[in-house]
Amino acid sequence: MDSIDNILKNALEAVESSKYQIFEICETARGERNSLYSELQRVMEETTETIDIVDKLELDYKRSRIRLTEVSRDFRRFSEDDIRIAYEAATGFQMQLTLFREKEENLKQRRDDLQKRVKNVDKQVERAETVVSQMNVVTEYLTGDLNQVTRILESAKNRQLLGLKIVLAQEEERKRIAREIHDGLAQTMANVVLRSEIAERMLGMQQYPAVKEELIDLKGQVRGSLEEVRKIIFNLRPMALDDLGLTPTLRKYIQDFEDKTKVHTKLDILGRETRLPSGMEIAIFRLVQESFSNVLKHSSATSVTLEITFQKQMVKIMIMDNGIGFDVDYTEARASAGNHFGLMGMRERVELLEGRMDIESAKGEGTRVSMLIPISSETQ
The missing domain is CATH 1.20.58 (Methane Monooxygenase Hydroxylase; Chain G, domain 1)
Structure with a gap:
């Protein structure tokens, strides 16, 4: 344990040292960004002013050319001095226009260059801030309890696995x-x-x-x-769940199941039937749907019974079939290894509802799946 503490201490010191170096780089980049931004503002203002001057000079030059043309055509009204003055005015405007156009072009290039540099420095600052933030997280992990770090990592891994399983379930549903x-x-x-x-x-x-x-x-x-x-619409989202509730929807589902598969079905409702939170009703319906699908795929059963018991604080769901049965321990091990998504998905759905699922089966003796789900208003 002492060696682990030393490793963590050395790692923490290295992270802290690197963090301050990156922080200094970040501060330097911020200063450069502020300087560049101030220069960019000045250049943009000067560019705007120059553009206005160029527009005015273009108008003055155009008028001077018109004036030069007028005096050059009418020698009786205008003297040589008038022509010379008009010519000098036009030439003066032309020279100024050329100079300011060149200045405008240079300012635009300078503006574009500064904008690119500001953008690059912004990215550097953003990357540096991200690294500092990540190092802060690492520092918190290293200064915390090692067991807590392990739990955090396991939790992140479990969330990722759960996300992958959800994606796989969605893809399977789309394929179906x-x-x-x-x-x-x-x-x-x-x-x-x-x-x-x-x-x-x-x-x-x-x-x-x-x-x-x-x-x-x-x-x-x-x-x-x-x-x-x-x-197909019913399987996607039984609208009867919202209108009539869980029991009528399940009654229709198992009747359709019997009509389609010729497997004899039976529904027993025990206790005082009551409406459940919407989220819980759809979850229970999906669990029953998956159970019946497993019966059809794997059991070779000729009859299946669904029994739902409504209690004050809990709902008990039991699915019993007279099929060929299976080795529960072996199948559970395959499910844990990711080779039986149906069974694994059912168990995870029950656990998300803070419930419990038990499976009783043996080869040649059928299967009994029991699920206990607590009733909570927070499930809505």
Whole structure:
């Protein structure tokens, strides 16, 4: 432990020394920036004044040329002195205009150069301030408790892993929706287009009975597509959750599940049914949805029962199936290694709700998943 303290002490001294050196560099850069900014302001003001003078000289030079042209054409009205005076005036304005145009160009170049230098110095100051800030964080870590540093690092790592898992879950959901649309709705709509073209040709050939049959079949396919769209929307966000609550939504979901998969389903509601916070209702629905999906994918079950018990301060969810079962310890180990995202995702969702999930299963004896979730108004 003493060696670790010495390492931390030496590292802290090196960081502090480097921090003050960077701070001095930052202060020097700030001074240079202020000086450059003051010069830039002066150059910009002088540039504006010079531009105004150039505009005025251009107007005066234009008028003097017009005057020179007038006196040069009419020798009866104007004498040689008038022509000479007009010529000298035009030449004078031209020389001044040339000088001030050159001055304007030089000032603009100087202004652009100063702006670039100010921008570069600003970046240096910003980088130096960032490094100083990072070193302050490092100093706080090194001067704090080593265990606290370890906990902070582990917490950051866990947050990153959780973020990655959320991204993976989102991508899996997108893939599932894409498959549903491609395999179901997209194929049906393509078939509808084809059948409508056939009906159009038959109509042109005046085969009215056949056209009628095609249109009847076409109407049935459109109704099927509409039902498929409604199922996809329901899976994305069951609107019945907001309107009717958790129990009616789950009742519809398991009925649709039974109709689609031919797996016998049963829903038992125990206790006094009550509306839960919105966030908790959608979380419980997703947990049930994932559980039923696991049953369909892995259990080969012919029946599954969902039991929800409403208590005063807790909701108990139990999903039981008569499938082939599995080795819980082995599957939990695979989930911890990241090889079973469904089970791992369910457990993390329950933990985010400050609940507990237990799994009971054995090969050939089905599976029982129990989840206890405390009711909290803060879940909304």
